[in-house]
Amino acid sequence: MLDKTANPLQRRLLESERLMEETGCYDGITELRLRRQDPLKFETLHTKLRAYCVSAREMARRISASPGVREVGEMVVAIYTPEGDAIALSNGIMVHVHTMSRFIKWMIRNGYEQNPCIRDGDIFANNDAFIGTVQVPDVMDVVPIFHEGTLVGWAGAVCHELEAGGITPGGDVCLAQERFTEGLFVCAEKIGENDEIRRDYVIRCERNLRMPIYWVLDEKAKVAACIDMRESVKQLIDEVGLEYWQRLSKEFIEEGRRAQLARTRQLTVPGVYRGHTFYGHVTEGKPGFQPLADPNWLYNIPIEMEITSEGKIRLDFDGTQPWGYHSMNCTPAGMDGGMFVTLTQHMNFEGLVNDGAWMATEINIPHGTWTNPDNEMAATATSWALLLPAYGVFQRLLSRGFIARGFVEEAFVGQVNSPMIEMGGTSQYGTGFGMAHFECAAAGSGALAIKDGLDTAYVGWNPESDMGNIEIWEQNMPMVYIGRSIVPNSGGAGKYRGGCAFISTWLINKTDHLRLVTSEHSSRVFDNGGLCGGYPAPTCEKHHAVRNSDIHERAERREPLAHAPGTDPLLSDFERTYKGEQVWEEGPYITRPHKAGDIFSHAYNGGGGFGDVLERDPIKTARDVENGFLTREAAEKVFGIILKEDAEGCPQADIDATVARRAELRKKRLKQAVPVSEWIAREKRRVEASDFAPEVAKMYRSAMKLSPRFSREFKEFWGLASDFAIAGEN
């Protein structure tokens, strides 16, 4: 057994936590003395640290071979205290700033000071979400920073790897149902010494990944970034002195904590906020899934947020579903990461955010649920599937606070899942390959409270959304684009509509074996929501593909091609145009391999809407129809906007007809609607009879079993006896 008294860093970590507990301030820093003494110097040094991070990340992106890192920026770097708390960070996938913090603390708590030892020049790596990351492709590297023999901090970097060596190709290993099929794990491992990555580690990567060039060069990029930051920090300490640095770094974090509390008090209203979302997981009939549990699952994700009078944000996931034999589970590190990245976007966008912001929050993730599995063999490779909808709810809850307080320009209906494509097999060059396609980084955003959402320009996990260049993606996969277009109506309807998403269509090219897999794709339910009367975005779109298509013959005959499935959900333009085997697939796309001549399309998601649809500006709507963001049918049926054509045949709002149509629709609303009390009385009979689809009934039974509060509130709402139970067995 390790002698814990011989671990000074571990003692320091425990001491830091004790001081926080006792004083309520980070590491017992009750006064920002350095800031008071010389605020200009304080701010200058903070900005300097931030600049070290931004500069190191940009340098590293140019070392990487991965289009995910080079093009899309799937990377973040940060500087930490010796105890593993983030002081400063770069832009990029900021979700990992706090997950890396957990990784460092995990090593400290687990006696790494004695074995394998923490020395100058060491490199440690991790992609185990139960230690500290979100999912298997998020591989992080940290190096200790020593100054004249004293550990003064850590430099860390994360890249999202495009290939993780799992049961299905790519990084988000959709088919993984347990840890053992997720891919190559590096569990808080010392992978290098003296600033050099070990050869045997590289060999392991080369022999266990479908496309090791991405992972291995990303390792070099991350190590270079860490060394760059390390040397900058050492130089800074030479300038300001060790004692000053040690106090300064802690004051930065305490300042971050106080800033977050103050920002909450400035922008929101104290109280209790509630919301929910759902996710449909359907695998029935899909090849490859082991029969470890029921194939189909409906997830409810209720969230209660309390804003205390101090300004602390408390999130509570009580009432959600148990973890399962699928890849969408999340660990506490991932849940923290989701909170952190959301806060950085909504309340700490000035660039000086650090772990202090996270310390001003609390989160209840019930043990045994997907948010905190009680079995560390659970797979987490596609945890974003549930994380994104969950933190989309958090964004809506915060936004209600912004609206109440008057900061309407900050209110935002929230992020959506933007399903990813993973692929592997034989490349167009005849070699083995594996890759994740990251154009999904440009989904539609939720609407704002004062304008439409961003079209094809937002995802929750990377605030610098970038879809990359088509030409670069085409170099890396055996498919060529034959279409990429806006998906009309993909933003939720409302006074302000959600941002629209896009759809890509590819011709599989120069391969006889291409495995295509998608993930983070909800089935049968929308996994987002609207706000203040806005509707959810349609986020359960099906995949369309054509096997053995006649596209080459059509092209030779110079006949028109279909470049997208079109706007008829019951008969696609592919079916109208191409001969071949037509494929419709709901949820994750897992099928037999494709080959040259097949056509595959994949739609991303738009965001939810804001406000009553009947208040939408008719002129703006006419422009939307002209530009393909809305269909004429939706404009009339959903928004009540009548369009005519101008002299050039462009849609033009008919204001008088619109006013009349909307008056009719308002009358229709009141005619159709019933008092809520009446609906509750009717619906109660259905609940009493447990008259639900099997998956819905199972969802209720699971939630009630795990959460006495959910059970109590459910029965109270419907006026049911305390011993009521939903019929059936889980």
Next chain:
Amino acid sequence: MTEYSKEVINDLVNGALPWPQTRRIMSAYKDDDRFFKYLAVLQDRVAWSDPILLPVGDRLFICDSAEGRLTRCECGYSFGDYRRNWKLKAVINVRDTEESLREIYPNSDIPDPKWMEIREFFCPECAHLHEVEAAAPGYPIVHDFEPDLEGFYRDWLGKPLKDLS
């Protein structure tokens, strides 16, 4: 201290402020006097005179009235005591068939109505659509927001509300 005129706040709230100006407001330090200017803008918008204490939706407000603190629609309809879920006094339309879902999603794939329904909560007076819930059948109606109204005015704004007792 950052400060904007009531006219600017009015345009901002109504989505009528030019984007470059809106963008500057988003990037700037926040204006600490926003809340009461915001209330004044909203008060001008409603036809009734009960003072608005807190907006809780796009056209939904907690106001002070002779009957106590109520949740009111912009049209004046009262949803009752602000501490109760206003939705229980609304009228509801539930889209739980493919046909009714298709009305809102004419060109997209729709949820399976056995798994999810769309609930629309309207004002019984003016038919304004105040909130939409997308939920599994049987899911309790959510009470979206229970503000700590007293604490907000007392501790955060430094202007305690008058004691109702």
